[in-house]
Amino acid sequence: MGGCAIHPLPEDVTGLDTASIVKQIRCETRDAARKIILDELKLMATRRDDPIAQNLLALYADDEDRMVDFDPNRLFPGTFYSQARNVFNMIYSGAVAYTFELTMNETNNLGSTVNLLGAWQATFGMGLTGNADRMRQNVRTFTITDKFGFLLRDLNSPRSSGQRYCDGHIALGPNYIYPIAGKIGMYKTVYDFFTLSVFENLAPKDAKAGLAGAPTMAENLTFTTQFDLLATPKVTFVQVMSGFQVTDASVTGNLVRRDVHQVTVGLALEPSGVVALSSLRGFVFSGLGGGTGPQVTLGRPGVQTLVLNRITATATSRAEQLALLAIDQFKSRELTLRPQ
Numbered sequence: 367m368g369g370c371a372i373h374p375l376p377e378d379v380t381g382l383d384t385a386s387i388v389k390q391i392r393c394e395t396r397d398a399a400r401k402i403i404l405d406e407l408k409l410m411a412t413r414r415d416d417p418i419a420q421n422l423l424a425l426y427a428d429d430e431d432r433m434v435d436f437d438p439n440r441l442f443p444g445t446f447y448s449q450a451r452n453v454f455n456m457i458y459s460g461a462v463a464y465t466f467e468l469t470m471n472e473t474n475n476l477g478s479t480v481n482l483l484g485a486w487q488a489t490f491g492m493g494l495t496g497n498a499d500r501m502r503q504n505v506r507t508f509t510i511t512d513k514f515g516f517l518l519r520d521l522n523s524p525r526s527s528g529q530r531y532c533d534g535h536i537a538l539g540p541n542y543i544y545p546i547a548g549k550i551g552m553y554k555t556v557y558d559f560f561t562l563s564v565f566e567n568l569a570p571k572d573a574k575a576g577l578a579g580a581p582t583m584a585e586n587l588t589f590t591t592q593f594d595l596l597a598t599p600k601v602t603f604v605q606v607m608s609g610f611q612v613t614d615a616s617v618t619g620n621l622v623r624r625d626v627h628q629v630t631v632g633l634a635l636e637p638s639g640v641v642a643l644s645s646l647r648g649f650v651f652s653g654l655g656g657g658t659g660p661q662v663t664l665g666r667p668g669v670q671t672l673v674l675n676r677i678t679a680t681a682t683s684r685a686e687q688l689a690l691l692a693i694d695q696f697k698s699r700e701l702t703l704r705p706q
Contacts, residue, residue: 374470374504379593379623380547384468384506387546391629392510393532395462396517398553400433402560403518406453418442431530434519457560458515459636461685465509465677465693466629468546473501473622509679509693511686545589546627559583559633582634582692592624630696634688 377383382390404426410419418441426432438454512521522530541548563581671680672687674694681687 372502374472374502374623376468376470376546376625376627378470378472379591379625380544382547384466387468388464388466388510389531390537390547391464391550391552392512392517392521393536394549394552395512395556396521396532398556399457399514399518400430401553402457402557403433403436403454404430406450410450418447431522434523436518453564456563456635458518459685460514460560461511461634461636461681461683461689462514462517462556463509463511463632463679463681463686463689463693464629465507465632465679465697467505467507467627469506469626469628470504471501471622471624471626472503473624509677509690511679511681511690513683513686544591544625546629550587550589550629552631555583555585555631556633563635582632582688584630584632584692584696586628586630586696588626588628590624590626592622594622630693632689632692632696634685634692636683636685637688 375383376387404423407419407423410416411423422436422441436454438451438458442450442454522532524530537548539549540551559581562583669680669682670687672678672690674690676694676697677690679690681690
């Protein structure tokens, strides 16, 4: 339990601070992309009896961190492997954005009751009660972006101290009491996105990285955990009936901690052509939602700051920009439009 926190934070309950929660999800996303690559290599090694895939699986079996050197253009040369290169390059060209909204509520209520009995022939009782109620709330929201190429190649590179980013506290499974502190199922999200991109006609069948019309997908996860603790100690006094006296007294303590953690994930592939996007501003603020708003165009690769309807974040690629726009579109739908 958080217990009388002035500034409620996630670590009050989980022992994980905000940076550790972010690290957990980024490393889980990296592992999801790794598993998708390994699944494709296994498919090539078993069904197609491909020697290159078999050698790579043997190399990565002992240490998956060796995958930081995985280069599909170098490892799979020639026209025969053009399809394999397209699939792997598609994964590396993708981007993911995460918008976190961490809400922590804590309520501390303290009440007391004292019953008094007077020394009269006719019994007369009087009760006194008092309460001290306190409530504190903290809402923390932020957005970060990653390219899958960075997650796979650079995220876990050794630092000057020798420690890797994903070393340390990384959950091995889900946490059913406090889900944000465990694995949240990023593999299924990433897998479904790339599966739809390749097999369900959200992108051309060959999944060549950089083709215009690359798909996006957004998903919202909300975890709510509430703890309640109620204590009511009571003291009863023996009546001697000599003067005004206390017959019993009790104190009630109620502690409630309610955390709502929301993570919105957006995924996108890198487009090659000019992509014209209809701004949501015209839709959201048009009253009836019928406006189209101004047309905007994705910027060139490089560090850019996007100030959107619901989020503000930086992006270094057009895939990251598309992932952020997917989240912004998703969260903009949360607004209720009521025409006057």
